Amino acid sequence: MKLVHSKAVKTHIISGFLGAGKTTLLQKLLAQKPEGETWAVLMNEFGQIGIDQQLLPQGNGFEVKELLGGCLCCTSQLPMQIALSRLIQESKPDRLFIEPTGLGHPAQLLEQLTEPHWRNQIDMRALVTVVDGSRLHDTEWSSQNLYQDQLKAAQIVVVSHVNEMNNADENAFIQLQDEYLVxxxxWLKAEQGNILLACIDVPFVGVERKLQPLIQIQKKLSTPEVLPEIKQLPYHYVETAQGYSVVGWKFSKRWQFNFYDLLDLLCEQQNWLRIKGIFNTDQGWMTFNFNPEQLNYKSGAENIDNRIEIITQTQQDWENFEEQLLKCRIDPS
Known part of the structure; x- marks a missing residue:
């Protein structure tokens, strides 16, 4: 009889957009199971009929369970928590894989599974997102918010369908690496999902994210006071990982900015790696995408808010930048 585990189960989340190749990758990873170990898989199908489970090995040290209907990343946490607890307690796996639906936001699932409640049961490994390399050139595909959210949540990206990538895909891949370097x-290229387990079996390292009031507002708070965590606009945020910082601001879409003042301000900045922004200006909605080689801006579609992100490796005078940024606003209330 198998002994009860005294340590947390190594757990991998395999995320990715619809049709990216998650299940193919999972099949190849499961084929690497050492004899004598038990591995478990929790799959999430958005519909009510499970299909992917039939594509994975059954028995002989494998335990595969499906959670049907809805997305375990976004809907009530209770069904997922019950299914996961039951799977761990009944199967006592040596390793666990979780494959959310392609419509899921893995950051929300990751947030749930790194809560204190799970720490004694789960040893979270690096979150993996699979992307279809043959579609990297498709800007309509890659500009979707869900696609971008899945990449931002990833610590490791596996690129599938690499044999079908053309020059445009290869160029887009280089740009993608630059854009998500924080x-x-x-980044791993996989032929037919062939990736060694050791390549993804590394500890999870999260991005530290702080949402705070605008810096001008922070100054008005008393020094000992703990800065409130907020989600309502406007707010300022800082994300740090791997020696990089993403410093950003979000404002209401109703705020309008002077385009030329804004452009001048962004062009004056120094010691940055990337600047991205979407603003409601007196010239219409404009998108800014600056890298050290090119300062690109163009008209864009209406966005849910005004926003800007600056990627840097150096500490800068963000208070002064925010002050200058707010001076670009032409409809102060």
Whole structure:
């Protein structure tokens, strides 16, 4: 009889957009199970009919369970927590894989599974997101918020369908690595999902994220006071990982900015690696995408808010930048 585990179960989340190749990757990883170990898989199908489970090995040290209907990343946590607890207690696996639906936001699932409640049961490994390399050139595909959220949540990105990538895909891949350098520590190209388990079996390292009031507002708070965590606009945030910082601001979409003042301000900045912004200006909605080689801006679609992110490796006078940024606003209330 198998002894009860005295240590947490190594747990991998395999995320990715619809059709990216998550299940193919999972099949190849499961084929690497050492004899004598038990591995478990919790799959999430958005519909009510499970299909992917039939594609994975059954028995002989494998325990595969499906959670049907809805997304375990976004809907009530209770069904997922019950299913996961039962799977760990009944199967006592040596390793666990979780495959959310392609419509899921893995950051929300990761947030749930790194709560104190799970720490004695789960040893979270690096979150993996699978992307279809043959579609990297498709800007309509890659500009979707869900696609971007899955990449931001990833510590490791596995690129599938690499044999179908053309020159445009290869160029887009280089740009993608640059754009997500803060979040993604490892990029792996996989032929037919062939990735060694050791390549993804590394500890989870989260991005530290702080949402705080605008710096001008922070100054008005008393020094000993703990800065409140907020989510309502406007707010300022800082994300740090791998020696990089993403410093950002979000404002109401109703705020309008002077385009030329804003452009001048952004062009004056120094010691940055990337600047991205979307603003409601007196010239219409404008998007800014600056890297050290190119300062690109163009008209864009209306966004849910005004926002800007600056990626840097150096500490800067963000208070002064925020002050200058707010001076670009032309409809102060």
């Amino acid at each position: 979040y993604v520590s490892t």
